[in-house]
Amino acid sequence: MIYLDNAATTKPSKVAIEKALVFNEEKFFNPSGLYQGGLFCANEIKKAKESILRNLGCVNNEVIFTSCGTESDNTAIFSVVKRGVFVTCKGEHSAVHKSFLELKNRGLKIEFIDLNEDGSVNVDKLLNFCFNNEVNFVSIMHVNNETGAINDINSIAKQIKSINSKIIFHSDGVQAYGKIPYKISNDIDLYSISAHKINGLKGVGALIKKKGLHLSPYIIGGGQENGLRSGTENVFGIKVFEYASAEHYNNLLENFNYVNSLKNEFINGLNKTNFAIISGENSSPYILTISAKGLRGEVVMHSLEEKGIIVGNGSACSSKNRFSRVIEACGYNENILDGVIRISFSAENTLDEIKNSVSIINETVENLKGILNK
Numbered sequence: 619m620i621y622l623d624n625a626a627t628t629k630p631s632k633v634a635i636e637k638a639l640v641f642n643e644e645k646f647f648n649p650s651g652l653y654q655g656g657l658f659c660a661n662e663i664k665k666a667k668e669s670i671l672r673n674l675g676c677v678n679n680e681v682i683f684t685s686c687g688t689e690s691d692n693t694a695i696f697s698v699v700k701r702g703v704f705v706t707c708k709g710e711h712s713a714v715h716k717s718f719l720e721l722k723n724r725g726l727k728i729e730f731i732d733l734n735e736d737g738s739v740n741v742d743k744l745l746n747f748c749f750n751n752e753v754n755f756v757s758i759m760h761v762n763n764e765t766g767a768i769n770d771i772n773s774i775a776k777q778i779k780s781i782n783s784k785i786i787f788h789s790d791g792v793q794a795y796g797k798i799p800y801k802i803s804n805d806i807d808l809y810s811i812s813a814h815k816i817n818g819l820k821g822v823g824a825l826i827k828k829k830g831l832h833l834s835p836y837i838i839g840g841g842q843e844n845g846l847r848s849g850t851e852n853v854f855g856i857k858v859f860e861y862a863s864a865e866h867y868n869n870l871l872e873n874f875n876y877v878n879s880l881k882n883e884f885i886n887g888l889n890k891t892n893f894a895i896i897s898g899e900n901s902s903p904y905i906l907t908i909s910a911k912g913l914r915g916e917v918v919m920h921s922l923e924e925k926g927i928i929v930g931n932g933s934a935c936s937s938k939n940r941f942s943r944v945i946e947a948c949g950y951n952e953n954i955l956d957g958v959i960r961i962s963f964s965a966e967n968t969l970d971e972i973k974n975s976v977s978i979i980n981e982t983v984e985n986l987k988g989i990l991n992k
């Protein structure tokens with residue numbers, strides 16, 4: 619199998635799991651326990667938080683561990699501001715997009731800002747809206763999970779704060795963390811990340827929150843995570859997240875350049891008469907979205923699966939919809955929208971895998987077109 623759907627999830631790191639196994643075996647204690655084992659686990663969670671903050675270059679922030687990126691996004695959106703105007707863009711993952719629709723159901727005013735052709739937010743329109751309205755909360759994703767477009771969130775947050783320093787700025791960093799080089803600035807109030815996108819386990823995420831920002835908890839109970847997210851912490855999953863993050867951050871630039879070379883190899887090998895390339899030139903090297911013009915992406919995806927190549931079609935979370943609402947918002951017509959396929963790489967992919975898969979995808983699409991034109 620050649621696995622090219624790493625934006626959907628990644629293979630958990632064996633090294634990180636083995637290193638963390640101790641927390642499943644002899645150190646299985648509840649981190650809220652007041653005996654030594656409990657205190658030990660609580661301290662290990664603290665170390666995981668410090669390590670994640672170092673990766674992000676944060677000095678004035680705290681980490682709240684959650685069960686996933688979706689929970690981190692929901693916590694940010696529903697727990698910080700409860701009134702006023704909420705602004706996001708048309709490119710967001712459903713974790714943000716549908717939460718905004720729920721805000722609307724609850725009677726709040728929401729606004730979805732247009733995208734550029736590559737899936738990044740139209741910054742002029744965003745700033746213009748914030749300038750002309752009493753905005754309370756802005757959520758703009760860091761790396762778009764469908765096109766790989768990178769939003770310069772530090773610059774966007776800075777400009778928004780200069781319009782009104784009271785606006786709370788959240789960013790969904792699920793596809794950025796551990797993949798592209800950056801530090802988050804003091805203008806970012808809230809930042810969501812998820813473990814399973816970087817070889818951690820499913821079911822672990824974190825919300826990075828600026829110290830001093832008031833958050834009324836979304837999950838209430840035993841008061842874990844400084845009262846901000848109750849529920850006994852998944853110590854094993856958190857430690858795997860910490861160790862998997864370290865593996866990514868120790869090799870961040872090396873992996874970035876390597877994966878970029880894989881992506882370029884893939885793009886160069888594609889038969890351009892049959893494919894349109896949707897990802898922009900400056901997109902994340904980890905994500906390449908293309909369209910098999912005139913075909914259904916889902917059909918191509920299944921044909922590739924039969925040949926042992928796993929790719930995604932649009933967002934894994936919206937596979938029931940005919941078109942991706944995000945790619946549609948980039949301005950493409952039906953012919954392109956139908957054929958969308960997402961190839962997403964990891965540093966574990968080899969050059970041979972990429973050469974093989976691009977030649978198989980060329981051949982598969984050529985054959986499918988032949989059948990269609992008979």
Ligand code: PLP
Binds near residue numbers: 685686711759793813
């Ligand atoms: N945000 C983005 C940009 C994503 O790509 C994803 C997952 O695909 C999520 C949020 C949701 O993360 P999780 O699967 O950890 O809930």
